Amino acid sequence: MRRLVIVPFRKSLQMAWQSLRVRFFRSLVTTMSLVLAVAFLSFIQTGSDIAGGLLAGDGATYQQLLLQAGYDLSTDGNSIGGSAKQRWIVFLSLLVCVVGIINAQLMSVSERFREIGTLKCLGALDRFIVRIFVIEAALQGLAGAVTGALFGALAAILAALVRFGLAAAAHLPWPEIGTTILAAVAIGTLLSLLGVLYPALVAARMEPVEAMRVEQ
Amino acid sequence: MGEKKKIVRVSGVTKNFDLGRIVVEVLKGIDLEIEAGNYISIMGPSGSGKSTLFNMIGGLDKPTAGKVFIDEVDVAQLDAYELAWLRCRKIGYIFQTFNLIPVMTALENITIPMTFAGVGDDEAVRRGMALLDQVGLGGRHGHRPAELSGGQQQRVAVARALANSPAIILADEPTGNLDLATGEDIIRLLKELSSTNGVTVISATHDYKMLNVSDQVVWIRDGRVDKIQQREELDITTGGLSSNH
Ligand SMILES: Nc1ncnc2c1ncn2[C@@H]1O[C@H](COP(=O)(O)OP(=O)(O)OP(=O)(O)O)[C@@H](O)[C@H]1O
Ligand SMILES: [Mg+2]
Numbered sequence: 001m002r003r004l005v006i007v008p009f010r011k012s013l014q015m016a017w018q019s020l021r022v023r024f025f026r027s028l029v030t031t032m033s034l035v036l037a038v039a040f041l042s043f044i045q046t047g048s049d050i051a052g053g054l055l056a057g058d059g060a061t062y063q064q065l066l067l068q069a070g071y072d073l074s075t076d077g078n079s080i081g082g083s084a085k086q087r088w089i090v091f092l093s094l095l096v097c098v099v100g101i102i103n104a105q106l107m108s109v110s111e112r113f114r115e116i117g118t119l120k121c122l123g124a125l126d127r128f129i130v131r132i133f134v135i136e137a138a139l140q141g142l143a144g145a146v147t148g149a150l151f152g153a154l155a156a157i158l159a160a161l162v163r164f165g166l167a168a169a170a171h172l173p174w175p176e177i178g179t180t181i182l183a184a185v186a187i188g189t190l191l192s193l194l195g196v197l198y199p200a201l202v203a204a205r206m207e208p209v210e211a212m213r214v215e216q
Numbered sequence: 217m218g219e220k221k222k223i224v225r226v227s228g229v230t231k232n233f234d235l236g237r238i239v240v241e242v243l244k245g246i247d248l249e250i251e252a253g254n255y256i257s258i259m260g261p262s263g264s265g266k267s268t269l270f271n272m273i274g275g276l277d278k279p280t281a282g283k284v285f286i287d288e289v290d291v292a293q294l295d296a297y298e299l300a301w302l303r304c305r306k307i308g309y310i311f312q313t314f315n316l317i318p319v320m321t322a323l324e325n326i327t328i329p330m331t332f333a334g335v336g337d338d339e340a341v342r343r344g345m346a347l348l349d350q351v352g353l354g355g356r357h358g359h360r361p362a363e364l365s366g367g368q369q370q371r372v373a374v375a376r377a378l379a380n381s382p383a384i385i386l387a388d389e390p391t392g393n394l395d396l397a398t399g400e401d402i403i404r405l406l407k408e409l410s411s412t413n414g415v416t417v418i419s420a421t422h423d424y425k426m427l428n429v430s431d432q433v434v435w436i437r438d439g440r441v442d443k444i445q446q447r448e449e450l451d452i453t454t455g456g457l458s459s460n461h
Contacts, residue, residue, distance in 0.1 A: 021319075117315075123301065125296065128332075208303070212312075
């Protein structure tokens with residue numbers, strides 16, 4: 001008995017992309033919690049990047065303003081002390097977001113039980129099913145994280161300009177903000193992948209007989 | 217007759233479902249041999265175990281005891297890759313609920329099994345179009361399942377089942393969700409394919425229209441083969457039935 005060839009990656013990517021595109025609204029809802037969490041992360045981090053930039057650029061002017069705005073400055077007053085409370089909230093929001101993704105992906109797996117069963121009847125290997133779900137999550141994660149990171153950073157920049165005046169624009173630390181955005185995108189994509197692992201395994205373990213079930 | 221190749225051989229198959237407190241014996245020892253190229257109908261009352269037997273033949277489920285041979289290969293001995301190969305190349309499945317992938321067009325649905333079989337894109341599209349023509353849906357290749365009627369969806373499903381020129385088509389109540397006329401169309405199509413392509417069609421059904429086209433009817437009752445009727449006997453009995461009514 002011969003063995004089945006493995007579906008080329010390009011073809012899997014195409015199928016995953018199509019599945020996302022056609023179920024656009026559904027995918028959007030799944031991605032929404034990720035967008036929000038990543039936006040929050042990016043907002044907070046960009047905010048402290050900006051504060052750092054202001055201190056470094058014109059400490060004398062901004063030290064007082066920053067304190068008034070509620071930033072924790074380190075004892076020497078030259079750098080931004082990371083607030084443990086803030087980090088904790090960001091961490092919690094990311095955690096909630098992963099749980100949300102797991103939930104949404106599990107739901108999508110059970111909505112698609114017939115499709116998955118059928119694919120298996122047509123000769124799909126378990127790993128192909130996992131791959132489809134992982135690719136879909138990666139695409140969703142990337143799109144959601146980029147959107148969230150950009151929105152968060154933009155919001156933080158606008159907030160800073162409103163709070164500290166347009167002059168603050170001169171001291172915006174662009175390299176740091178760029179790094180923050182990239183990091184937020186990476187974290188968001190990772191979270192999306194983390195959230196799909198268990199649902200993808202559930203999907204892959206689904207029996208092909210499921211496709212035969214008649215009752216909805 | 218006896219010299220023809222046995223494409224499916226079921227020997228002493230039993231199937232129990234363990235529901236924790238009780239064990240349901242669904243199949244109680246089925247022996248069955250199916251010749252290549254025949255059109256077989258499996259008939260029997262609801263709950264008699266037709267679908268269960270089907271899943272065994274299709275390599276979708278494992279018997280509790282006994283063996284299923286497809287083309288003289290013991291299905292239980294296959295590993296995951298070989299089983300996938302069997303499902304992809306040897307068997308075409310047709311479902312009562314059509315089971316087309318909703319996000320894909322008719323043509324894409326037909327070409328998935330070819331992709332799994334490693335057929336190149338151009339070749340797959342060419343063959344897919346030819347199959348669509350064969351099932352009478354030329355020109356509908358760009359339509360999604362939601363844009364097709366039930367009968368048309370089932371035609372696409374028939375084309376998909378034929379994608380890799382399988383030896384066997386397994387159809388569990390293929391007309392169960394279709395109206396009379398559309399159901400007849402699908403049956404005629406299946407019969408045509410079985411005679412022109414030499415595919416063995418095995419179909420479970422409640423549908424007496426199927427009897428007319430069958431080479432052999434296997435009656436299942438309470439998990440056992442009740443009787444097997446050949447085409448010739450059928451003509452007599454169905455004739456007899458209609459005169460009684
Ligand atoms: N997964 C399962 N777990 C427990 N019992 C099952 C399972 N699948 C089938 N059965 C039982 O096996 C029996 C036969 O079911 P099966 O679906 O094979 O009947 P069928 O002949 O196909 O009936 P129908 O004509 O209504 O489709 C039924 O009593 C059913 O409850
Ligand atoms: Mg059934």
